[in-house]
Amino acid sequence: xEDVIKGLTLIFEFQNIALIFGGVLVGVLVGALxxxxxxxxxxxxxxFTISLDPIASISMMAALYCAGTFGGSITAILINAPGxxxxxxxxxDGYQMAKNGEPGRALGLAAVASVFGGLxxxxxxxxxxxxxxxxxxxxxxxxxxxxSIFALSMLAAMSGKSSIRNLIAGVLGVLVSTIGVHxxxxxxxxxxxxxxxxxxxxxxxxxxxxxxxxxxLTQSKTLNAVVEKMSAKTLxxxxxxxxxxxxxxxxxxxxxxxxxxxxxxxxSTVAAMMGYNEAKRWSKTPExxxxxxAEGIVGPEAANNAAAGGAMVPTLALGIPGSGTxxxxxxxxxxxxxxxxxxxxxxxxxxxxxxxxxxxIANIGFLGVGLVGAKYFSYVTLIPKKFLWPSVFVFSLIGSxxxxxxxxxxxxxxxxxxxxxxxxxxxxxxAPFVMGLILGKMVEETFTQSMVIYNxxxxxxxxxxxxxxxxxxxxxxxxxxxxxxxxNLITGKKSESVF
Amino acid sequence: MVKEKKSIDFAPRxxxxxxxxxxxxxxxxxxxxxxxxxxxxxxxxxxxxxILGDTINADVFPKMLVVLLIFLTVVVPFxxxxxxxxxxxxxxxxxxxxxxxxxxTIFVLLAIASSAEFLGSVLTMFVCCFSIPILWGxxxxxxxxxxxxxxxxxxxxxxxxxxxxxxxxxLLEVFIK
Numbered sequence: 001x002e003d004v005i006k007g008l009t010l011i012f013e014f015q016n017i018a019l020i021f022g023g024v025l026v027g028v029l030v031g032a033l034x035x036x037x038x039x040x041x042x043x044x045x046x047x048f049t050i051s052l053d054p055i056a057s058i059s060m061m062a063a064l065y066c067a068g069t070f071g072g073s074i075t076a077i078l079i080n081a082p083g084x085x086x087x088x089x090x091x092x093d094g095y096q097m098a099k100n101g102e103p104g105r106a107l108g109l110a111a112v113a114s115v116f117g118g119l120x121x122x123x124x125x126x127x128x129x130x131x132x133x134x135x136x137x138x139x140x141x142x143x144x145x146x147x148s149i150f151a152l153s154m155l156a157a158m159s160g161k162s163s164i165r166n167l168i169a170g171v172l173g174v175l176v177s178t179i180g181v182h183x184x185x186x187x188x189x190x191x192x193x194x195x196x197x198x199x200x201x202x203x204x205x206x207x208x209x210x211x212x213x214x215x216x217l218t219q220s221k222t223l224n225a226v227v228e229k230m231s232a233k234t235l236x237x238x239x240x241x242x243x244x245x246x247x248x249x250x251x252x253x254x255x256x257x258x259x260x261x262x263x264x265x266x267x268s269t270v271a272a273m274m275g276y277n278e279a280k281r282w283s284k285t286p287e288x289x290x291x292x293x294a295e296g297i298v299g300p301e302a303a304n305n306a307a308a309g310g311a312m313v314p315t316l317a318l319g320i321p322g323s324g325t326x327x328x329x330x331x332x333x334x335x336x337x338x339x340x341x342x343x344x345x346x347x348x349x350x351x352x353x354x355x356x357x358x359x360x361i362a363n364i365g366f367l368g369v370g371l372v373g374a375k376y377f378s379y380v381t382l383i384p385k386k387f388l389w390p391s392v393f394v395f396s397l398i399g400s401x402x403x404x405x406x407x408x409x410x411x412x413x414x415x416x417x418x419x420x421x422x423x424x425x426x427x428x429x430x431a432p433f434v435m436g437l438i439l440g441k442m443v444e445e446t447f448t449q450s451m452v453i454y455n456x457x458x459x460x461x462x463x464x465x466x467x468x469x470x471x472x473x474x475x476x477x478x479x480x481x482x483x484x485x486x487x488n489l490i491t492g493k494k495s496e497s498v499f
Numbered sequence: 500m501v502k503e504k505k506s507i508d509f510a511p512r513x514x515x516x517x518x519x520x521x522x523x524x525x526x527x528x529x530x531x532x533x534x535x536x537x538x539x540x541x542x543x544x545x546x547x548x549x550i551l552g553d554t555i556n557a558d559v560f561p562k563m564l565v566v567l568l569i570f571l572t573v574v575v576p577f578x579x580x581x582x583x584x585x586x587x588x589x590x591x592x593x594x595x596x597x598x599x600x601x602x603x604t605i606f607v608l609l610a611i612a613s614s615a616e617f618l619g620s621v622l623t624m625f626v627c628c629f630s631i632p633i634l635w636g637x638x639x640x641x642x643x644x645x646x647x648x649x650x651x652x653x654x655x656x657x658x659x660x661x662x663x664x665x666x667x668x669x670l671l672e673v674f675i676k
Binding site for chain 2: 217402410411
């Protein structure tokens with residue numbers, strides 16, 4: 001309890017509150033702008049937070065993450081252009097409701113469902129993080145190796161165009177993490193005579209390149225896309241009677257979203273899609289979905305915001321990112337000198353509770369932002385791309401240079417962006433690569449330690465019960481994309497899933 | 500009345516022809532070539548010194564990854580057979596050739612990065628903000644000029660004066676002197 005109070009006290013300092021609200025504003029803004037995303041904003045912000053208090057910077061990023069998920073729904077509802085992937089499901093009924101003349105109601109439902117989902121997951125986060133960390137403290141290298149393999153295998157089920165390509169991107173990420181001096185033997189690996197590579201590839205320039213520069217190149221194809229100008233509307237909160245009707249759905253979607261968020265690698269996008277599908281499956285009026293039905297907005301919105309809080313649980317308790325964005329928060333923790341994993345809560349509990357406080361404030365904050373400024377935020381889509389993306393590139397340049405004042409990092413950023421652009425064109429997503437890059441060191445370290453412990457005999461790993469559990473989970477997650485098809489083959493039914 | 504025969508479309512709906520998807524085959528070839536090079540290069544790593552005892556050599560883990568990479572990559576050219584909808588979506592994205600404007604943008608970004616050290620941070624920002632909108636067809640030159648001056652000035656003030664970030668003066672140093 002003392003740690004909770006300490007963490008919350010830290011958060012309520014003026015500078016920290018200001019940074020959290022800054023994070024909320026930036027989050028809603030980038031969430032609302034199609035093309036910009038919270039991972040991109042966090043990647044761009046990361047190098048500039050080096051000089052800030054670490055707890056304040058991480059809290060700001062957590063706030064940005066929460067608000068970014070909600071921000072995407074504003075443009076999804078008003079102009080049918082989801083600002084962020086998790087808002088894709090919201091657009092299905094949100095935009096229809098807006099077209100039916102009730103944009104304020106659609107925004108209100110999305111905001112309230114998001115807040116409930118967010119708060120629900122934060123409570124779970126507060127309870128589950130220390131429990132999970134306690135369990136993880138009992139893990140040895142072999143169990144951690146099993147856990148990290150399971151986390152990487154979850155990339156197969158991650159939202160994206162192809163499970164195989166997600167896994168390939170994850171493996172490539174791990175491979176890139178092996179660049180530099182091998183800690184166990186001191187052997188230099190894949191340096192090709194470039195001295196700057198002896199410390200390995202730095203996360204930040206790669207992240208900026210993958211999330212910002214590759215998106216800039218993608219946007220260069222659609223410069224003249226006309227954005228529909230929407231009429232400004234005010235946000236209208238749902239009535240108590242309406243909320244009473246929807247409370248079961250909100251609770252169910254929040255629970256589902258939190259659970260999906262806690263699963264390694266799965267994030268808000270998967271949660272939103274499942275939230276929509278489950279809302280439709282449980283609905284008494286499934287035929288109304290897609291026509292501007294309130295349940296079609298509440299289901300995905302509660303789920304995607306709940307996933308944001310849920311994803312923080314494995315990130316902070318195990319050092320395993322719960323989503324693409326939390327992978328960036330994990331990178332920021334490393335950058336600020338923290339040790340992600342179960343030791344984080346024993347060594348710096350105030351940080352974990354400060355993040356909890358920041359997410360709490362962010363969830364209430366974006367409701368306020370939504371109430372006051374939804375109509376203004378919807379106008380951000382009118383910013384011309386020809387001015388917006390050069391600004392993003394300026395931040396990318398300055399950010400990657402500022403990280404260690406080296407032009408080499410700028411080149412890494414640019415090359416990552418260009419390779420990322422062509423990879424994305426071929427169906428690869430940046431998030432699995434980033435997960436692999438960040439988890440890579442842990443996978444190799446735990447593998448090496450386990451091999452030493454078990455006399456270089458891999459089969460001995462199976463002596464550990466926990467390792468076997470993770471192997472089983474890995475097999476299940478790798479085969480999960482085929483479950484639906486097998487079930488449909490057996491039952492002869494066609495999937496009713498919208499996604 | 501002649502009944503129209505219902506034909507079953509065995510032909511792939513994607514860019515694939517027959518058993519293999521052409522673009523994915525090329526992609527897989529690139530990945531396998533890359534993996535083979537990494538495997539070959541890892542083979543040249545020196546073994547761990549005997550003093551370290553039973554530790555794992557530096558090449559073991561990368562080689563394992565390469566084997567896994569190749570194993571996964573082999574599936575890619577056949578992926579359209581079991582996930583046709585997903586590959587259709589990917590084919591839509593890569594169906595057209597990379598637009599000329601994207602190639603030019605890549606070239607300009609590389610040129611800006613090459614000259615960044617010489618120009619210095621502020622001038623580099625100015626060049627970015629001026630050249631990219633013009634390159635992308637912006638015709639409101641006055642707006643571009645205002646943006647190219649004001650935005651770098653804002654970034655400089657915020658990050659240099661407020662946050663204390665070092666900005667390399669570059670070419671401006673000569674003028675300042």
